[in-house]
Amino acid sequence: MSWFKVMEQHDYEELVLCQDKASGLKAIIAIHDTTLGPALGGTRMWTYASEEAAIEDALRLSRGMTYKNAVSGLNLGGGKAVIIGDPRRDKNEAMFRAFGRYIQGLNGRYVTAEDVGTSEEDMNLIYQETDYVTGISPSYGSSGNPSPATAWGVYRGMKAAAKEAFGTDLLEGKIVAVQGVGNVAMSLCKYLYEEGARLIVTDIHKDSVKQAVDRFGATAVDPGEITGVECDIYAPCALGGTINDDTLKTLKAKVVAGCANNQLLEPRHGDILHERGIVYAPDYVINAGGVINIADELNGYNSERAWSKIGEIYTSLEKIFETSRTEGIATYIAADRLAERRIELMKNTRSTFLQQGHHALSARRLRG
Helix, strand or coil, X not given: CCHHHHHHHCCCCEEEEEEECCCCEEEEEEEEECCCCCEECCEEEECCCCHHHHHHHHHHHHHHHHHHHHHCCCCCEEEEEEXXXXXXXXXXXXXXXXXXXXXXHCCCCEEECECCCCCHHHHHHHHCCCXXXXXXXXXXXXXXXXXHHHHHHHHHHHHHHHHHHHCCCCCCCCEEEEECCCHHHHHHHHHHHHHCCXXXXXXXXXXXXXXXXXXXXXXXXXXXXXXXXXXXXXXXXXXXXXXXXXXXXXXXXXXXXXXXXXXXXXXXXXXXXXXXXXXXXXXXXXCCHHHHHHHHHHHXXXXXXXXXXXXXXXXXXXXXXXXXXXXXXXXXXXXXXXHHHHHXXXXXXXXXXXXXXXXXXXXXXXXX
């Protein structure tokens, strides 16, 4: 496979392979676009089937971060990192400190944070080697674990999607099928339970399922059954691609709204949701709460300011749903256009500025 051709297809800027034999570090940093500012995106740790799969995931996720940061109104570009390994077995201090040195070597082009398989403690280790990391412990003046912020944004976004589908954003009595109950989804379940929603949950980790059942009275099902249960809202909250040809055959929900990245296996699956009248909250819009929260650290963290901006996910989705209705396009297309317009505007502004600078320099040279 030619990675340069893959990068050229979606105009990626940089792909960095990192290894440290002593600690066992094997990592990939992908920077997609820095038009709006430095690339911000988390570090994922996962047991990938192959190195190629890890690179593909890093590239896909980094592009998603470009769109997420742009549509969220942040002055940041898109990047992502993945570490190959089992997060439950392979972590060690030297690994994350070595990774921090690689981030430092990029001199601010990429700023990391926690993601699937990494934690606040891991970010603290990275912080020993670089300042270009967010989501570290509050004792360092940071915002800490971004999971609660992500969950709050998904909850607000789910209410906006419910309003579009059912005419009201009240979730009391609604049946929500939650696929994956990790840190973010567990907090989401708490918000839903407190509003009176009925929960159906699944996860590959049985202890997480048991916790959701015990705390929120959730009904547990096997992972392969979750997309086919009778429910009002399907919330994909684990790895991506659960909206695909197979699951669409059995999906009964009227709303798809969850915290997972890359929920659509292919863009055409978003078109199928639109054709079937299922309200889809584009993943990178609804799950932006965490990145909005940690981005505030770059300005000197203020929780009230950050959480106020996270609440705007509700109105952002309202605009996307309205565009989808009035223009007759799928919601993922409406969201993409919103992000792309902002990036293109900045590119044009920079181009004009550079041209003006070039003309001014030419004029000085002529006068000389």
